[in-house]
Each structure stands twice: as structure tokens, then as C-alpha cells.
Amino acid sequence: MAKIYAVIGTKGGTGKTSTSVNLASIFADMNQKVLLIDTDPAQNLSKYFNIPFPAEAGLTRLVTKADPTGCISQTGFPNLDIILNDDAKGDKGGPILPFLRESSSHIIYLNLALQTLNGEYDYIIIDTQGAGGLVQEAVILAADELISPVIPNYLDSTEFITGTVGLLRSLLPAPGMKTTIAGKPLPPCNAVINKMGRTRDARDVVEHLRKEFDQAGDGLVRVLNTIIPDLAVYNKAAGASEPAHHFEPARPSYSPSAKETMVNLAYELQPKLIGTAPLWEV
Template sequence: MVVWTIANQKGGVGKTTTTVTLGALLAGRGHRVLLIDTDPHASLTYYFGIDAEELENSVYDIFIRGKSISKEEIMQSLCPSGMTDLDILPSSMALATLDRSLGDKGGMGLILKKALAKISDEYDYVLIDCPPVIGVLMVNAMAACDRILIPVQTEFLALKGLDRMLATMQLMQSNTQPGYQFTIVPTMYDKRTKASLEAYKELKSKYQDLVWSAVIPIDTKMRDASLAQTPPPVFAPKSRGVFAYNTLLTYLLQLNPESGNE
């Protein structure tokens, strides 16, 4: 099972869109995929028409139960996405209370990793959508993953947010484990604007090989897909945005030869 965490301390850079689109593309290629929503705002959950506040179980239960939660209980918390081979572990507003109630307890950073180990034979890929806030949730998502994907809008304020994100990752890095594997993904690229062109140029100049070599362009079809509560590869399979994410996915799969994928 390969786990990717989609994270950035800045909001509005395309984290949820990236999670949903890559997840749907993976499922479309025949992989068993789980999407996890760790953002209390529950954007990923609502994307699939799931009302987070009407659910009996959510990812919150995993954090509250900790190591005592069973595989069966985790599987009972999942929701169908409407797509074959794509499941959702939904969010809850109660997640916003975790830092206050559990943040100072030992071992809190590995709860999600240990829970995923219990269902590792059920999925080929797990994608974790993070809140734009450093805390228990992001720490868990980063500790549980094989690679961090950092969507960065191609504008200068977003570049400043990337600096903060990378600094945070360095602070969070343990002395006992290797450095985080991560890929910076330029998003919302508009080749018609000078600001977007210059931001992308600076991004490539400063971070070089850490940046995916292509971009995710501005595409209104992605917003329309969200409104329709349908993953972009289903809603608009031939759109520019989906084509770009398909190219990104092929690149990411090549970084994981051990997973045995194309």
C-alpha cells in the first residue's frame, strides 16, 4: 500500500482537487483507493455529497480510539464514493478539537499510520487530504505517508507559503528517520498572466528538481466538477486539468517502482 499526503499550510492551492482527481484516476486504472479527509472543514467529504455531520463514524473515531480500534471498526467508518474501487474515510468538525484534547499526549503522531497498517491489505493507494494548519492532523498525515505532494498556486503569496511549509517539514523531521520524500506541484497556472509565468519561473529556479516539471493549468471544468459533486475524471475526462493530472500521476507512479504499477 502506497500512501500520499497532500499538504500545504496555505489554503486555496488545490489540495482537495488534487486528492480527488488523483484518487479517481488511480481507481480508473484499476487500483483500490482510499481517500482520507483530515480537514475539519470536510471539503473532500462534501465533495462526494457526504454530509459529515450526519455520519455516525468518521476519521475522528480513529484518533479517539487510537491503537484499540479494530480493522472492522475502521472499515465500518468508510463511505462509498460512487466510483468503483474508490472509498472515502470522511471528516468531522470534531477534528478541530483534537489539538486541544490530545495534542500533548505521547504517541499521538503515529495514530493514523498504525490504523492504516491494519487495513493495508484492502487498498493499493491511500491519499490523505490535510488541513492548512500545523497540528496533530498534519503531523499524523505526514508520518503515515511515503510521499508528500505539495500543491502550490503559481502566484507569489503562495510561494511564501511554500517556504513556511518546507521550514515546518524540517522542524517536524525526526532525527531517527530519513527525510520526507516530497514533490512540489504547480497548480492554477495561467499562461496568459505575467504573474503566473514569473511565479513558476521562480519556483523552478529556487526548488529545481523538487518541482514536478509540468503544471496543473487553470480549468473551469474542475470547478464545475466540484459543483456537480463528481470527480473531474468522470465529469470532464477530456479536460485540460484532467490531462495534466494524468501526466502527474504517471510521473508519481514512476517514482514508486516497488508498487509494481505502470
């Protein structure tokens, strides 16, 4: 059974695409079969890798036909496939949103499509647009678990609590109901602090977030122990079309490397992988 992670958040620029790529790549280097899916019309994930021979179809067929046939492209990295977003227009006239609006049953087509791929992958990681909306809701309903990068400052952490967590809670159809219309409980959300700086302010925000969700007591959100530092390597790796842990220029000695950070993230999310070393040597 593939484990389906959706990387979500109602704000742009928090690190959803970077986290999707880097987590998918570390899993792949741990010899896990991984599928990335780009659901953001900005297509940042689709453009991350240089893909010379894309598949004939992509996200549109997956979502509107509930059929992954012909949708899967090769990234060129072992164990790592991708479904490209071929709906660049999104809410400006692309085909996917009208389809989701046409019937309330259409929102679970993505869920159905991914079930047919279950035997072929260990992990499916879905990148999303930084906003609320029907596509993001369809993704959340298809996911087993969520990952939400949060930048440790006042505005971003407030947006996470009210925007992202608010969106999640709104997906329970009625007060008192425990399952979504996909017939599953709400997927739990792993908040991962991203772009951590070395300031008192950032540490205070992290502490506040941990307290907030420990006290909520409903298990919907956990703030991961793994923290992704604010480091140039994450941006430079994107420019080189490489996962960050493959691309490690000189780094400040006070910060863990991208490889250490991503290995820790993979182990924390999937304790059964603890001890599995990634094959990639920097």
C-alpha cells in the same frame, strides 16, 4: 503495501482538496484500489461526493483508537472509498486535537491505523487543512510521500517555501537526525503547480521554484513537470460532485484536458502506472 500520499500546505485555497479527489479518482479509474481520508474540519472532501449511507464511524475513531473498523464509507465510484471527517469542530472543541495533545505518543496512532489497512488498498490519499498543527503533523508522519499544490504567484510561492517546507523541516526531532519520531525519513514533497495562468509572472515563479529546490540538493522537494492549468472545469466538477476528468465541458483549446493532466500527474508520481489507461471515457 499501500502507498500513502498526504496532500498538504500551510495555506488554504491552493487546491489540496481538488488534487486529492482528482488524483484519487484517476488512480481508481486505472483499476487501483484507493482510499481517501478527510482530515480537514472544514469537511470539503467529505462533502465532495454524495454519500447516501455513510459508515458508522470516521476520522475520530481512526485517529483516537488507531482502528479503521467501521470507518470506511463508499463513494459510489468503483475502487474509491473514503473516511469522512466527523470532527467538524477541529480546534474549536472537537475530540481529535485534545487526544493528540494528551500524550506525545498519540501522534503516531494514525500511522498505526493505516498500517492495518496496508493490504487492502494500493493508494491512500489524505487531504488536510491548509495550516500547520498537530493533525497535519500526524498526517505527515503517516505518509510515504507528500503532494503540495502551489499557485504560481509571489505570495503563494513564498508561503510554500517558508510555511510548508519550514513545517516539514521542523518535524526532524533534532539537528542531524535523519528520521522522525515515527522512525521513518521525512517523506519527500512533490510540489505541483496548480491554477497555472498564461502570464509571464506565473512562468517566472515556476522557474524560480524549480531553481530554488534543485539547488537545495537535499531531495526534500521536487517541483513536478505536470502543471495543472487554471480552468473552470475543476470548480464546475466540484459543484457536480464529480472528479474533474469525468466532467469536461468545453475547454479552451490551448490547455490540456483534466483527463490528460491527471493522467500525467498519476504517471509522474507512479511511473509503474505508465501505459495504464484510465477506464473512464469522457
